[in-house]
Amino acid sequence: MKKTKQNKPVKSSLTKRSIQKFMKNRLAIVGLIGLFLLLTACICAPLLTSYDPGFIDLTQKSLPMSAEHPLGTDRLGRDLLARVLYGGRWSLLIGIAASLGTNLLAAILGCVSGYYGGKVDRTLVTVQEFMSLFPTTLIFILLAGITGRSINIVLAIWILTGWGGTMRIVRSRILSLKQEPFVESCRANGISSFSIMFHHMVPNTMGPIILNVTMNVGGYVLSEAGLTYLGIGLPADIPTWGNILNGAKRMDILLNEPLLWMVPGAAILLLTLSINFFGDGLRDALDSTTK
Amino acid sequence: MQNKTEENLLVVENLTMEFASPRRFLEKQKPSVRAVNDISFTVKEGETFGLVGESGCGKTTLGKCIIRLLKPANGKIFFNADGEMKDLLTLDHEDSFKFRKKLQIVFQDPYAALNPQHTIMEAFDEPMRIHGIGGGDKEKRKELIAMSLERVNLQPDYMYRYPHEFSGGQRQRICVAKALVLEPKLIVCDEPVSALDVSIQAQLLNLMRKLQKELGLTFIFIAHDLSVVHYMSDRIGVMYLGNMVELAEADALYSHTMHPYTEALLSAIPVPVYQGKHDRIILEGDVPSPMYPPSGCPFHPRCSRCMAVCKQSKPRLEEKANGHFVACHLFDEE
Amino acid sequence: MAEKDYILKVDDLKTEFKVGKRVVHAVNGVSFNVERGKILCIVGESGCGKSQTVHSILQLLAENGYIAGGSVEYFKKGANKPQVLSSYSRNSKKIRAIRGKEIAMIFQDPMSTLNPVYTVGRQIMEMLLKHERISKKEAKARIMQLLNDLEIPTPEVRYDQYPHEFSGGMKQRIMVAIAMICNPDILIADEPTTALDVTIQAQILDLIRKMQQEHGTSVIFITHNMGVVAEIADDVAVMYMGRIVEQGTVKQVFTNPQHPYTKALMRSVPVMGMDKARALDTIEGTTPDASTVFHGCEFADRCTYATEACFNRFPIDTIIEDGHRVRCLLFEEGEQNAE
Numbered sequence: 001m002k003k004t005k006q007n008k009p010v011k012s013s014l015t016k017r018s019i020q021k022f023m024k025n026r027l028a029i030v031g032l033i034g035l036f037l038l039l040t041a042c043i044c045a046p047l048l049t050s051y052d053p054g055f056i057d058l059t060q061k062s063l064p065m066s067a068e069h070p071l072g073t074d075r076l077g078r079d080l081l082a083r084v085l086y087g088g089r090w091s092l093l094i095g096i097a098a099s100l101g102t103n104l105l106a107a108i109l110g111c112v113s114g115y116y117g118g119k120v121d122r123t124l125v126t127v128q129e130f131m132s133l134f135p136t137t138l139i140f141i142l143l144a145g146i147t148g149r150s151i152n153i154v155l156a157i158w159i160l161t162g163w164g165g166t167m168r169i170v171r172s173r174i175l176s177l178k179q180e181p182f183v184e185s186c187r188a189n190g191i192s193s194f195s196i197m198f199h200h201m202v203p204n205t206m207g208p209i210i211l212n213v214t215m216n217v218g219g220y221v222l223s224e225a226g227l228t229y230l231g232i233g234l235p236a237d238i239p240t241w242g243n244i245l246n247g248a249k250r251m252d253i254l255l256n257e258p259l260l261w262m263v264p265g266a267a268i269l270l271l272t273l274s275i276n277f278f279g280d281g282l283r284d285a286l287d288s289t290t291k
Numbered sequence: 292m293q294n295k296t297e298e299n300l301l302v303v304e305n306l307t308m309e310f311a312s313p314r315r316f317l318e319k320q321k322p323s324v325r326a327v328n329d330i331s332f333t334v335k336e337g338e339t340f341g342l343v344g345e346s347g348c349g350k351t352t353l354g355k356c357i358i359r360l361l362k363p364a365n366g367k368i369f370f371n372a373d374g375e376m377k378d379l380l381t382l383d384h385e386d387s388f389k390f391r392k393k394l395q396i397v398f399q400d401p402y403a404a405l406n407p408q409h410t411i412m413e414a415f416d417e418p419m420r421i422h423g424i425g426g427g428d429k430e431k432r433k434e435l436i437a438m439s440l441e442r443v444n445l446q447p448d449y450m451y452r453y454p455h456e457f458s459g460g461q462r463q464r465i466c467v468a469k470a471l472v473l474e475p476k477l478i479v480c481d482e483p484v485s486a487l488d489v490s491i492q493a494q495l496l497n498l499m500r501k502l503q504k505e506l507g508l509t510f511i512f513i514a515h516d517l518s519v520v521h522y523m524s525d526r527i528g529v530m531y532l533g534n535m536v537e538l539a540e541a542d543a544l545y546s547h548t549m550h551p552y553t554e555a556l557l558s559a560i561p562v563p564v565y566q567g568k569h570d571r572i573i574l575e576g577d578v579p580s581p582m583y584p585p586s587g588c589p590f591h592p593r594c595s596r597c598m599a600v601c602k603q604s605k606p607r608l609e610e611k612a613n614g615h616f617v618a619c620h621l622f623d624e625e
Numbered sequence: 626m627a628e629k630d631y632i633l634k635v636d637d638l639k640t641e642f643k644v645g646k647r648v649v650h651a652v653n654g655v656s657f658n659v660e661r662g663k664i665l666c667i668v669g670e671s672g673c674g675k676s677q678t679v680h681s682i683l684q685l686l687a688e689n690g691y692i693a694g695g696s697v698e699y700f701k702k703g704a705n706k707p708q709v710l711s712s713y714s715r716n717s718k719k720i721r722a723i724r725g726k727e728i729a730m731i732f733q734d735p736m737s738t739l740n741p742v743y744t745v746g747r748q749i750m751e752m753l754l755k756h757e758r759i760s761k762k763e764a765k766a767r768i769m770q771l772l773n774d775l776e777i778p779t780p781e782v783r784y785d786q787y788p789h790e791f792s793g794g795m796k797q798r799i800m801v802a803i804a805m806i807c808n809p810d811i812l813i814a815d816e817p818t819t820a821l822d823v824t825i826q827a828q829i830l831d832l833i834r835k836m837q838q839e840h841g842t843s844v845i846f847i848t849h850n851m852g853v854v855a856e857i858a859d860d861v862a863v864m865y866m867g868r869i870v871e872q873g874t875v876k877q878v879f880t881n882p883q884h885p886y887t888k889a890l891m892r893s894v895p896v897m898g899m900d901k902a903r904a905l906d907t908i909e910g911t912t913p914d915a916s917t918v919f920h921g922c923e924f925a926d927r928c929t930y931a932t933e934a935c936f937n938r939f940p941i942d943t944i945i946e947d948g949h950r951v952r953c954l955l956f957e958e959g960e961q962n963a964e
Contacts, residue, residue: 181398182406182414188358189418189473190391199417203408345822458911488670489849490908493893497904515822522895522905545897559827561852563891565879573831574824576778577792 021285028281034274038267042088051079053086053239062257072259074247084263087239091221092271094151094240098158099216106163107209110170111197115178121171128164136161137227144232151234154227158220166212173205207286211279218275225268241268299371300477300509301334301357306366308352312582324581326352327363328533331608334477336371339503339510341524341541343517343556347578349533350513354479357511358394359387370394370477392422395470399482401462405454405469412436412450415469422473439468443498460491464498471502477509485514496523517556521545526614529553532581532589535608538616549617552590588620596621631700632810632843633659633682634707638695640674640681649915651677653867654695659811659860661702664837664844666854666875668890669864672912675847678864679813682845683728684713684720701727702810726756729804733816735796739788745799746784753806771802774839775832794825798832805836812836813845818853830857851891855879860948863887866913866923873949883951885928922954930955 022028041048051069057077064072071080113124139157147153177183178201186196221241227233228242229249236243241264247253248260307329312321326349334340342350355361357368359379369376370390379390398404405414415436419425425432437447443464454462463483470478480499484492500523503510512523520527520541527544529537529552537550548554558572574593579585585592591601600620608618640652652674659665667675680686682697698707713720724730732738740748746768753764765784772780775798788796797817804812814833818826834857837844846857854861855875862872863886871884882888892906910927922928925935935954943956 181400181404184355184360185396185398185404185469186418188360188391188394188396189422190388191417191421195417200406200409204406345824460911488912489851489890490670490893491911493905493907494909496895497907500904517823518895518897521897522899522901541901555824557897559823560897561826561830561850561854561856562896563851563855563879563894564896565855565876567876571827571831573827575828577794577825578822 018285022281025281025284027277028285031274031277031279031281034270035278038088038271038274039092042085042092045082045085045089048085049079049082051082053078053083054237055079065259071263072257074257074260075253080244080259080263083239083244084241084267087241087244087264088267088271090238090240091224091242091268092217094155094224094234095217095219095221098155098162098220099213101155101159102162102216103166103209103213105159106166106212107170107202107205109163110167111174111202111205113167114171114174115193115197115201117175124167125171128167131161132164134161137232140227140232149233149235151238154224154233158223162216166209166216169208169212170205173208174201177201177204207283211283211286214275214282215279218272218279222268222272225264298336299333299369299376300336301371301511302367302369302376303333303357304331304367304369306330306353306356306368307364308349308356308361309364322582325533325584326581327356329366330530330533330535332528332535332538334509334511335525336476336509337503337507338525339512339523341520341527342511342513342530343515343520343527344530345515345556345578347532347581348530349581350530351481353530354396354481354511354513357477358396358479359391360396392418392424392473393476394479395473395475395477396479396481397463397466397470397483400486401459401466402454402486404466405462407454410451410453411440411465414454415439415450415472418469418473424473435472439472440465442471442502443468458491459487460494463487463495467495467499467502471506475508477511479511479513481513482515483512484519485516492519499523516560518560518562529556532578532584534589534618535616536590536618538608539612540614543612543615547612547615549611549615549622550590550619551594551596551621555593588618629658630661631658632661632702633700633845634696634698635678635682636696636698638678638681638697638711639693640677640686640690641693642687642690644689644916647916650693651690651867651915652681655864655867655869656695657862657869657872659843659845661843662837662841663859664834664846664857665860665862666846666848666858667862667864668848668851668854670849670912672915673864674867675864676815677867679730679815679845679847682710682813683724683730684710684715685724685730686715699723699727699811722756725752725804725809726807727809728811728813729807729809730813730815731797731800731804731817733819735793735800735820736788738800739796741788744785744787745791749799749803749806752803756807768802768806771806774836775802775805777802794821794828797821797825797829801829801832801836805840805842808840809842811843811845813847815847816849817846819848819850826853833857851894863890866915866919868923868952869950870924870953871949871951873945877946877949881945881949883945883949883956884953885930885955886924 055078060073060077061075062073063069066072069079069081071084073079109124113121136157143153183196183200186200224233224240225242225245228240229245231246233242234240244264245261253260306327307325308327309323309325311323330353342353344350352361356363363380368379370379382390412433416432419432419435425435436450440447440449445461445464445468457465484495487495496519499510502508512520514520524541527539527541528535529550531552537544537553544553545557548557555572555574576593579592587603588601588606591597594601598620606618606620608616610616611622636656638652638655639650642649642651655678657665667678669675677686677690681692692711695711696709697711699710700707710720710723739745749768750761750764753767768784769780772783777783777795777798791799818829821829830853833844836842848854858875860873861875861878862869863878863884864870865886871878871882871887878887882891889906889908893908895905908927913923921936921938922940925931928935938954940952940954940957942950942952944950945956
């Protein structure tokens with residue numbers, strides 16, 4: 001941002017207030033720590049394990065926990081710890097990409113819809129309502145059959161169908177901001193629509209957008225797991241948490257090698273819980289109406 | 292107030308503003324609301340023109356039409372540009388932009404009038420930059436901002452702060468400074484003091500009068516409090532339900548009140564003076580919905596001196612004494 | 626002189642709020658009496674503690690607020706012993722029996738005090754049936770009577786309407802109706818006209834006057850508008866920073882204001898017919914933060930008459946004449962000199 005040096009200490013006073021508020025929320029701190037641990041573990045995967053997640057070693061298959069394989073191996077002899085850590089990278093990457101994409105699109109559409117109003121607004125809201133009714137799972141099932149499974153298609157479908165929620169929030173925020181005297185004063189001075197939208201209004205909607213970006217990461221990681229488990233999400237060669245679960249869905253594995261599904265399951269649970277706690281704290285911290 | 296001239300700065304002619312009710316699917320179209328109904332008045336250079344009325348009378352809408360935040364359905368707004376009267380509503384894009392800095396507004400709620408995400412300097416700087424104040428020189432603009440803040444009795448280094456660090460009174464002074472920095476001719480003050488505490492109100496009113504004297508500004512002062520408007524203004528227009536019902540010199544309005552509504556308004560103001568028990572005119576009922584205005588004179592359902600003619604025909608605003616206009620059938624000549 | 630008939634005695638009331646680790650003294654040793662059948666106005670600017678004072682009376686303080694000292698005594702008609710309201714706990718049966726029945730309250734914002742999902746009639750009825758054992762039929766008759774008294778046109782229709790069908794002024798009338806339905810001894814009105822237009826304000830003030838006269842209700846009226854005080858009050862208490870700085874009858878305070886703050890408050894608002902060339906008197910600076918620690922008079926640094934002593938010593942109440950008290954060092958010293 002284009003801030004001069006003098007106002008730096010003052011700028012911090014706005015953020016400082018939010019940080020102080022966040023720090024008081026214990027559950028949010030727990031979420032933050034959980035998130036931090038998971039992220040570092042996934043990013044530093046090569047330091048924590050020396051195995052390749054995709055390396056098949058049929059001599060080592062279905063091993064229990066041991067010093068060599070801390071979480072054992074699966075039926076193809078792949079190290080479970082390595083798979084979960086590397087898989088976490090993919091899962092998180094996909095979750096973050098989908099969430100950023102969705103919310104960016106949503107923010108732009110919501111802003112345009114709210115600011116211009118009229119026909120643009122009515123069209124976008126109708127499209128959004130239609131989207132929210134449309135069964136996304138059906139698209140995935142169809143596409144899995146027609147084009148096969150691919151990351152790009154999954155991401156594209158998520159982004160194109162998922163913008164509704166944030167868009168509505170941004171739109172209603174913009175609608176009320178439009179009535180605010182400080183925005184009217186901009187208009188009265190002839191400041192351009194672009195500047196009003198992206199320099200004056202959007203910074204005031206950042207709170208809910210940031211919140212949705214974080215919360216949606218958890219949501220998308222969860223949907224990825226769900227879809228892939230059903231065999232209609234990502235291709236099987238990418239070791240996401242969903243694919244690890246998918247590999248463990250046979251009845252005898254469920255019964256005899258519980259680690260294979262419990263570990264990725266626990267990872268997903270930990271991630272979504274952390275994100276939710278963190279997100280709740282963030283919501284309160286960013287809400288300028290409460291002290 | 293002293294530097295009042297006889298030259299007109301602003302001439303408003305037959306201004307009408309309508310708001311269409313949004314049409315919903317499968318619903319009958321509701322009538323549109325006429326917030327400002329065929330209003331004409333002039334504002335002289337260097338004077339304060341007061342607009343007074345209760346909530347929903349259209350005074351704020353009128354103010355917003357003048358600074359062109361709203362596009363009126365009908366009428367003309369002439370503005371004196373160095374001797375030449377130009378209709379603000381028919382200007383081309385470029386001229387229209389040029390005139391924007393000359394007409395500024397100060398809003399009622401000082402807490403909402405400044406973007407919480409921007410420092411005072413950022414808030415001041417953008418309009419200055421696009422209007423070429425300070426000749427495109429950032430340091431020069433900073434100097435001007437500092438001067439403007441000093442003019443409203445604030446420290447220049449407050450410009451690096453955020454709005455939330457100021458009290459309501461300080462924020463309102465910042466808003467005044469923000470308007471001044473564009474070197475306007477006319478400032479529309481929309482209820483500038485009604486959100487402030489009494490002791491702070493006086494500070495701001497005094498400051499505005501001082502600035503007007505020093506800078507030769509013209510004010511349109513909008514408020515619901517007749518005593519404040521009377522104190523600030525040279526001439527006052529009284530509005531009711533979108534119509535101008537009386538327009539006169541401030542003192543004439545007080546000493547020779549004509550319209551029954553103005554009379555009731557004057558009588559309803561609680562005066563901080565011990566008077567013992569005394570009688571007041573208490574208006575009955577509420578202001579009617581502007582969506583379904585009464586027939587004839589808009590004030591007739593609440594008027595104690597309502598006549599048969601009031602229910603049928605709407606009185607026009609006519610000059611009944613020197614510079615004293617009133618819209619009431621009581622003063623019709625037979 | 627004869628002992629006046631007081632209905633409420635507030636003595637040295639102190640109310641505090643815990644905000645984080647700090648303690649904010651919202652009400653700081655306030656004493657006043659309400660005479661039976663009279664209107665007492667508490668006037669002051671935002672943050673002066675006027676609202677917290679009356680909320681303390683009914684134990685309606687927010688969760689983090691509590692009465693730290695002093696007493697509130699309520700003298701019910703015919704009872705020989707006062708009820709000490711300040712000793713009741715926040716949600717005790719005793720205080721709930723008094724709220725609404727003996728002491729009723731009207732709030733500033735009528736829009737948000739009425740529940741939008743129930744008819745207005747039902748909301749008044751609920752209040753009445755909570756405190757009195759009468760049949761619904763009797764109750765309805767009484768409500769109709771009251772709505773009539775309150776000059777609400779077509780009460781039969783209005784009874785079955787929802788709050789959104791009422792205008793702001795009409796809603797405030799309904800609030801008065803809900804407050805008056807049990808015929809309380811004391812009516813507390815917390816800025817009831819601030820959100821209303823002047824002509825509607827005049828109607829509501831007139832109505833409260835009428836109710837007070839017809840039912841003999843005592844009223845505590847809170848406002849920041851000196852004009853409203855002059856209009857409606859019998860007695861006045863001026864508050865600043867959690868303390869009463871001046872109190873007396875409306876005549877005493879308005880014709881002979883003593884405290885510099887009271888004087889400034891009166892002279893800082895424009896009055897119709899005043900000399901327009903004169904600049905308004907201002908009170909310099911802003912109201913200090915509620916958590917400021919004082920060693921002397923709270924008003925000293927905004928006061929034009931302040932001497933060094935004002936910053937170092939707390940003033941005590943000085944009696945100017947019967948019933949007229951001022952909390953200012955200027956008068957204490959005057960008294961000492963005279964002795």
